[in-house]
Amino acid sequence: MGVSMGRTLGRRVFLAAAGMMMGAIALAGTGSDALAQPAKIKVAGVYTVPIEQQWVSRIHKALKEAEGRGEIEYVFAESVATTDYERVLRQYAEGGQQLIVAEAFAIERPARAVAKDYPKTAFLMASSFPAAGNNFSVFDNYIQEPAYLTGMIAGAMSKTGVIGMVGGYPIPEVNRLMNAFMEGAKEAKPDIKFMVSFIGSWFDPPKAKEAAFAMIDRGADILYAERFGVSDAAKERGKLAIGNVIDTQPQYPDTVVASALWHMEPTISHAITAVRDGKFVGEDYGQFSLMKFKGSSLSPLGTFEDKVPGDAKAKVKEREEQIRSGAFTVKVNNDEPKSSM
Incomplete structure (x- = not known):
């Protein structure tokens, strides 16, 4: 037993x-x-306009793709009033978000104050000013290179020799794109004339549309659509348009000739890697929007492939290759562009 x-x-x-x-x-x-399997980075986006707005849509798209790859957990707040912006930033920082992607335009001081109060949180902010400290990095859509190329196309396509340009605000981020576009147009047609108008809003399609109508009435046959609403005016009046930041030709196949595209993915990828590796510091991310980093590009001509003159396409292709190789540099001019008629 x-x-x-x-x-x-x-x-x-x-x-x-x-x-x-x-x-x-x-x-x-x-x-x-x-x-x-690396832990997912907690990321929050804070935007003053709807995510459908072209500029913010590029940021949102890049973050959603990172989320889809399993790199981040992503939450966002859109259409946040500037008077409420600081509170929302602090709320996300208090909630343990490791990276906050937002815009500091018109709210530089509050945004930087929040970053100082939360030194362990990484802030990647759209800004006209330099980075600060160890956790406040800045970025912008430095897409002046493809903007120059679209200007060349517009100059070659204009029959009246008059281009209308409608922007949101005359700040460096907008000015440099408009100035680059104008220089490209002048390369194609030295005597080209411009009408320039700012609507005082980042998202007011009806106002942008009315500004475009006024330019068409004064002889513009091509419109630079820095804001939504401009291409609608061009479509209604049978004129052409040049897009900005996103490709809207699918929505306007007979109107939008080409666009300067912004790709936020290289910027977001750099930030996520820095946070994950514990190496995030205050730096300027602007360079990641350049063509050599694949942060910007000229859209395909698509429906206008056979409508743009062959010699113009050849010159644009040559310039594009020179930009990518470093043989040609598009001048950065942040001054407010002026009408020439």
Whole structure:
């Protein structure tokens, strides 16, 4: 009896030990797998306009793609009033967001004050001013290179020799794109004339549309659509338009000739990697919007492939290659562009 109990107990001990060993192996495997999968970075986006607005839509798209790859957990707030912006930033910082992507235009001081109060939170802010401290980086859509190329196309396509340009606000981020576009247009047609107007809003399509109508009435046959609403005016009046930041030709196949596209992915990727590796510092991310970093590009001509003159396309292609190789540099001019008629 005693021997039988001893054998049974010994067998149970052996099985228990074997079970514990197998469990330990399984647990070790699980731990290894967990270590192989980096923890997702908690990211918040804060925007003063709807995510449909072209500029913000590029940021949102890049963050959604990172979320789709399993790199981040992404939440956002859109159409946030500037008077409420600081509170929302603080709310996300208090909530443990590791990276906050937002815009500091018109709210520079409050945004930078929040960053100082939350030194462990990484802030990537659209700004006209330099980075600050160890956690306040800045970015912008430095897409003046493809803007120059679209200007060349517009200059070659204009029959009246008059281009209308409608922008939101005359700030460096807008001015440099308009100035680059104008220089490109002048390369194609040295005597080209411009009408320039700012609507005082980042998202007011009806107002932008009315400004465009006024320019068409004064002889513009091509419109630079820095804001939504301009292409609608061009479509209604049978004129052409040049897009900005996103490709709207699918919506306006007979109106939008080409667009200067902004790709936020390189900027977002750099920030996520820096946060994950514990190396995020205050720096200027503007360079990641350049063509050499694939942060911007000229859209395909699409429906206008056979409508743009062949010699113009050849010149644009040559300029594009020179920009990418560094043989040609598009001048950065942040001064407010002026009408020439």
